[in-house]
Amino acid sequence: MAFDFKKEYRDLYQPKTKPAIVDVPSMRFIAVEGSGDPNEENGAYSNAVGALYAVAYTLKMSYKTDHVIPGFYEYVVPPLEGFWWQPGIAGVDYANKSTFHWVSAIRVPEFVDDAQFAWAIEAATAKKKLDLSHVHLIELNEGTCVQCMHIGPYDNEPATIDLMHEFAASQGYELDFSDDRRHHEIYLSDPNKAKPEKLKTVVRHPIRKA
Numbered sequence: 001m002a003f004d005f006k007k008e009y010r011d012l013y014q015p016k017t018k019p020a021i022v023d024v025p026s027m028r029f030i031a032v033e034g035s036g037d038p039n040e041e042n043g044a045y046s047n048a049v050g051a052l053y054a055v056a057y058t059l060k061m062s063y064k065t066d067h068v069i070p071g072f073y074e075y076v077v078p079p080l081e082g083f084w085w086q087p088g089i090a091g092v093d094y095a096n097k098s099t100f101h102w103v104s105a106i107r108v109p110e111f112v113d114d115a116q117f118a119w120a121i122e123a124a125t126a127k128k129k130l131d132l133s134h135v136h137l138i139e140l141n142e143g144t145c146v147q148c149m150h151i152g153p154y155d156n157e158p159a160t161i162d163l164m165h166e167f168a169a170s171q172g173y174e175l176d177f178s179d180d181r182r183h184h185e186i187y188l189s190d191p192n193k194a195k196p197e198k199l200k201t202v203v204r205h206p207i208r209k210a
Contacts (some may be wrong), residue, residue: 003075005107006188013079013186015202017149019167024142024204028112029081030055031105031138037097038082048104049080051135056106058124059116067119071111078107083182090175092183094155103182105138112137142181146173147204153196154185160203173207181206 006013011022032048040046056077062069083103084092093099112120117137125132146168150160165175177183186202194200 003073005076005078013188013202015147015149017151019146019148019164021144021168021171021173021207022147023144026139026141028108028110029105029138029140030108030117031103031136032134033103035101038100038102039097045102045104051130051132052080052104052106054124054128054130055120055132055135056108058120058127059108059112062120067123069111069116073109075109080187081105081107082185082187084185085182090177094158142184142204142206144207145204146207147202150201150203152199154199154201157201157203161205164203164205168207172210174210176206176208
């Protein structure tokens with residue numbers, strides 16, 4: 001059976017609808033950085049997501065090619081994730097989406113190193129006829145965070161975030177946003193298929209002891 005990160009790491013991908021403190025380990029991602037409204041049709045964000053999935057599925061299906069990745073095991077492609085910020089704002093301002101800066105990312109297994117990533121970029125470029133030069137392999141270590149499962153439209157996240165911040169403060173923590181620690185969302189639902197009120201999104205914010 002294929003390894004499923006969502007099932008194996010439920011504390012990271014299946015939190016409850018009540019806030020909780022979590023220590024997030026270091027993870028490896030393929031990622032694209034950009035800016036602008038994520039809802040723009042054929043915009044930078046939608047193009048970034050398309051590029052990520054092209055590389056992600058090239059890696060996942062590598063075992064059906066002549067390319068052998070040492071340590072490879074079959075796995076389910078993890079969900080799309082996003083790290084978001086706006087200059088001069090701690091957190092996010094949903095009313096001004098055009099000012100968003102983001103890193104769109106998909107987690108990859110530990111056997112994806114620089115060499116395997118380079119192979120995937122070359123293979124996906126040849127097959128999909130896409131410019132994938134803006135896709136990068138990165139390592140992220142979020143550390144201590146407060147997180148919660150948000151159910152509903154993305155624009156309704158502020159209510160969930162308020163609960164997260166109140167809970168963190170009650171536990172003796174304060175927010176710790178920085179250039180390396182951002183507002184983080186993990187998308188467990190496909191917005192093209194699920195109704196807005198049914199969308200499931202993990203929302204995560206960096207914190208530190210007050």
